[in-house]
Amino acid sequence: MISLRAAGLISLFACTLALSPAPANQNKGTVNSTEDIDLSIRAGDDFYHYSNGIWLRTAVIPAGQASYDTRSILAARTSQRVRDLIQEAAAAQSAKGSVAQKVGDYYASFMDESSIGAKGMTPLTDEMAAISAINNKKSLSAYLGATLNSEVDGLTGNADHVFGVWVNQSFTDSRRYVFHLLQGGLGMPDRDDYLDQSPKMAGLRDQYRSHIAAMLKLAGIDDVEIRAARILTLEIQIAQTHAPDADAADVFKQNNPWKRADFATKAPGMDWGAYFQAAGVSEQPEFIVWQPSAVTGTSALVGSEPVDVWKDYLRLHLAEHYATVLPRAVAAEHFAFYGTLLSGMQQAPDRSQDAVAATNAALGQAVGQLYTQRYFSPEAKARAKAMVSDLIAAYRARIPNLTWMCPQTKQKALAKLDALRIGVGYPDRWIDYSTLDVTRGDALGNMRRAEAFNRLGNLAKLKQPADPDEWRIDPQIVGAVILFSPNTETFSAGILQPPFFDPQGDAASNYGSAGAGIAHEISHGFDELGNIYDDQGRLSSWWTADDLAKSHAAAERLVAQFNGYCPLPDLCVNGKQVLTENIADLAGLLTAHDAYVLSLNGKTDVVINGLTGERRFFLAFAQRWRKAQSETALRRQIKTDTHSPGEYRSDTVRNVDAWYKAYDVLPGDKLYLKPEDRVGIW
């Protein structure tokens, strides 16, 4: 349903199918990467090591990491930039109400540990009093409704708070937003943490119970051992109702429309009238219940378990939720369990890291405005949009030529491509934060107000028609997001930076690197990941059984090709496991090359550093996949990942005729494939 690529960004612009004004010959930038070429290797023998040899010889995997690649370099660079921007805003004393003031004051308040310490637990006094006032199922239901978490999405397996809501279009109607209700409420990440009977997990539960007791004590509550045991028992009961991971990932099992009236009969226990009224959605007629067992089961627990146990559970989760902006002892206890025990972190990160993360979480698009003002200009966005237009045009031109797809399915594919919205860089319309008050010195209050602001913003969408151009991830994140429902893809300003994409740089390199990556993602909308969503993002299988059978037959040679890659004597790639991604790599490369040719408008590209445009295109593609990784990481990747190791992704070039011509690859070269052995598919 939603597929996250590492981290992501989304934007809004309607893709046009017309050719964009050609960015050809705007080759003012340099191709820095020529210095990484290993001229002792023949390109046709080993293109990956030819393209990356010098880099691979000198790359050092940073301590504590299992691998090192361009993505990790960009992530480190971007996070430093974001940190600098936020800290500058904190130092600048900007005008009250401005985006910079909000960002700066949010960060500065989070960093002000002496002020946080001086307040103790008092910032939670009113909320703790609201919990203490709960005296029956109705008031309990109302409190749970009031704390419904709206900051979740389709990837959330366990919402913080009993349930989470994701406001997104319906699976059957693209015109309106609906209320997707997701399971939640577990303090540990996953149901297996509660249900796994191994001694190791039983030990973890003992440690969790001790942590609960410690948190309750810090919150000024007595009889903590007894209460902690009861809270853990309640969470185990909630975990028993959660859907297993396999079910949670199956979209057809998630699509369970419930009418408002269904809740009382399908999930008795909760006072749903009180719940939905307190959540502010009592007029909502329909809900998509992703994990019915969790809604039914948790509701039954509201009915069956003592209100006092629920109240202790809520006190605990309130303190956990705000632990980072509570006194140091609370934050330290929270980290001891979640950071050290669960995540294996040896020591707490510098507080400024947490402060940056919290500021991004609360004010994502405000930080995004500061980031793009400095690092991603309107001109960069226009250049990226022009490239995307070329990619769409190139992809469109390939569809009629597919040998395995029947004519009716091709029509559906073309309609889906027409409807696809691709965002690049940053949104055309930013979130308006003017009604959000951020006050220096009030860390916890700022967090609560930001949560309320984001929640109201999300719920307000229920009253509006669905906006296919809505941005859902922040521009300062190095990543991209595909949302099959709606039919949108978004590429952040963070991922659109050199060496993937240089707004002032060489078109051939941009198309070979970022272009091939974007086209890879485009193709997912039309392959075996996207073929259950139609042009409007509605759940609907639009391939025929014959298309499926023929596409599998067409892919067999690609499976065999990758089965033949063995980086170690006892370790070979599993061609089937990585097939979907390899098909997308191939489609992406072929499409990006067509798009690059389109962008030239019939002209010949200039030569830079002795390399023709064709050579630079494929070089950028191969350099996109450079990666230094430990043998352990390589073995794990081959065993579990649906993506092939970078070297073999780079070797996708073997299937592209233009690569042979660009690098004079001939029979006898190790990567040479006879024309009839080169795989097409898309």
Ligand SMILES: [Zn+2]
């Ligand atoms: Zn992919």
